[in-house]
Amino acid sequence: MTSSYPSADDLVIFYKGKHLSDADVPKPAAVLDQAIIRRHCERMKRTVKVLGVKFRAHVKTHKTLELTEMQVDQSSEEANFIASTILEIETIVPLLQRLKTSRSINVLYGIPLIPSKVVRLAEIGKLLGKNSISVMIDHPDQVPYLEKFFEITNFPVCVFVKVDTGYHRAGLPPVSLNKNGLLERLADAEKKGFVSLLGLYSHSSLSYSAKTAPEAMGYLVTEIRGCKDALQRWTHLLPRDRDLVISVGATPQVTSSYNIAPTEKEEALASLSPNPCHKSSEAKDLENLLSEFKDPSSNVKIEFHAGNYPVLDMQQVSTHAREGDGRLEDEIALSVLAEVCSVYNDGEREKAEALIAAGTLALAREPCESYPGWGVLSSWGLGEEVEKSRLIVDRISQEHGIVAWGSKGEDTIPLKIGQFVKVFPNHACVTGAFYGWYFVVDSDLDPDASQIVDVWVRGRGSDITNPYMTMRYQ
Known part of the structure; x- marks a missing residue:
């Protein structure tokens, strides 16, 4: 037809x-307006480089292949994404196929695993290759469905454990991360070869209610600390043979980090000011936290994730997360x-x-x-x-x-x-x-x-x- x-x-x-x-x-x-999008994307790429953190781009705001490509740092060895629906992932498959020829790729299905979606995820995984697909787990009854992915692809699916750091939409609080033996079941699945644990993931849209940059940044600090606490509580049940990732974010709190990674132009203007700006306590807390994970002895890497930042809207602007908005x-x-x-x-x-x-x-x-x-x-x-x-x-x-x-x-x-x-x-x-x-x-x-x-x-x-x-x- x-x-x-x-x-x-x-x-x-x-x-x-x-x-x-x-x-x-x-x-x-x-x-x-792709000129505005281009500026916002370049600012994010620069910021995560300056801060020394990984980045995962959400595609749910725009759901387009073209804008997804603009979110990719062409100089990076990685290209990591999140999607809220399977169709979003399928939409960007042609881009992912091109990117995998020159870097590692990974796309996270960004809600706790829906069993009926496993086959479609696995079919995409077969097309893109090992380590290309991640899923989010926050209940032990989701774990058995991961074996179906392995049966189709013949390689393990990557897994983030979803942490609830206060938003209460999905995930487990740090103290309950091993709900009904969840971590033990994931460890057993790893031994059987059909799971590869990447780390912990938290998404807190509490920052949408922020009114200032320090307030938005405070939510980011809280998220990182919550995930850090979860790792420390459950270290004995987590793999020690690799770096683990703490993935945190939402556009207001991630873009608030622009304020501690100024552009060359912003630095030049600040140097001319008779009253130089003093860093907020939240900015100092964030810098100190990030420095902990840069220590060579640390086996934990920080990853920021955000999606609305290339486009923005009235709600995002109302948070004033980015100082000096135009x-x-x-x-x-x-x-x-x-x-x-x-x-x-x-x-x-x-x-x-x-x-x-x-x-x-x-x-x-x-x-x-x-x-x-x-x-x-x-x-x-x-x-x-x-x-x-x-x-x-x-x-x-x-x-x-x-x-x-x-x-x-x-x-x-x-x-x-x-x-x-x-x-x-x-x-x-x-x-x-x-x-x-x-x-x-x-x-x-x-x-x-x-x-x-x-x-x-x-x-x-x-x-x-x-x-x-x-x-x-x-």
């Missing part, structure tokens, strides 16, 4: 070179392109408002603590004046959003019917789920960020046969 859906290449041929305002560019649409227009790579339906500037309502054709489905109903709305309008097409008092999506329904001033603003809304606006969403991961692909612009090449330079298809649906999944890199 022939699919009626366009392929990724068809989309590029049709849309590349068009402008976002063109009539045949559908709205609402998801738009990515304008929203310079920091948030994802926006939703929407059209103005109507304007209410003539006293019809208590305050001036406008209606846009983008609602819950296009923006997602995800709150943000820093303001009472569902998206913030970019100054794109409106001028920098709107940055002084931001327009927000004040109310929302399934297909429509109502725009108003976020704080006391002008008496009128500076929009007109048929105008196109860009809206910064609260949560990029959830907003992106509505769209089959992203229109990609590049503000380094086009300061107006209006010309489409590429189209990136998202891995979406429940199976690799999804018509949007095209292996462009084969």
Whole structure:
């Protein structure tokens, strides 16, 4: 049966070179600025090098092969990833096949193992080779299913034990890491040859509630200490013939580490300051902790993991995890392109408002603590004046959003019917789920960020046969 859906290449041929305002560019649409993404990715690569830690890139925010490649440090001997669904892993298989020719690769299925997914994971493992697939374990009843992976691949699956350091979504607290003999069962599975323990993994989104860089960094310190405590408690049940990995992170707390790995430009500016910044106690704690694991006698390596950092959104910006943040227009790579339906500037309502054709489905109903709305309008097409008092999506329904001033603003809304606006969403991961692909612009090449330079298809649906999944890199 022939699919009626366009392929990724068809989309590029049709849309590349068009402008976002063109009539045949559908709205609402998801738009990515790859210039911003490029800067964020380079900053992360530099930071983990300066700090001397490993890095694992999450792909769940964007679910695209192209952006995943931008997250890879081409100078590194490793390329490690996390995915929240099997389809995300299948989407980036062509990239992983290329990368494995020049470095070690490993992709972690990032939730506690679902037994029904073992066969699909094993089939990917057969394609990519030994040590390419990791799973997350936090219950002894998950262990028997790991043998099925070995039966299909004839090599062991890599395992992280999931530690709960306070977020309480998944995992075991450090004191209970050997729940019902979990560690003994993993050790026995290692002896039988169908498991290879990599280390401990913790993910704490508590840092999403942070309001300052030191606060976000404090969550990172707490995570590392929690995993360190778990290792120390259970050393007698863990392998001693290899380095073990402590993998910690979430975008706010990981990007807070930028503050102890300044760029050359930031260092130069700091040296000119008459009042040099003093390191917070959290920054000192983090540096001291990381130094412990750099000791040659340590058999533990620290790995940071993060996913939203290349794209960002209103929720990420609200944490202020990265000191010296710029304008929203310079920091948030994802926006939703929407059209103005109507304007209410003539006293019809208590305050001036406008209606846009983008609602819950296009923006997602995800709150943000820093303001009472569902998206913030970019100054794109409106001028920098709107940055002084931001327009927000004040109310929302399934297909429509109502725009108003976020704080006391002008008496009128500076929009007109048929105008196109860009809206910064609260949560990029959830907003992106509505769209089959992203229109990609590049503000380094086009300061107006209006010309489409590429189209990136998202891995979406429940199976690799999804018509949007095209292996462009084969």
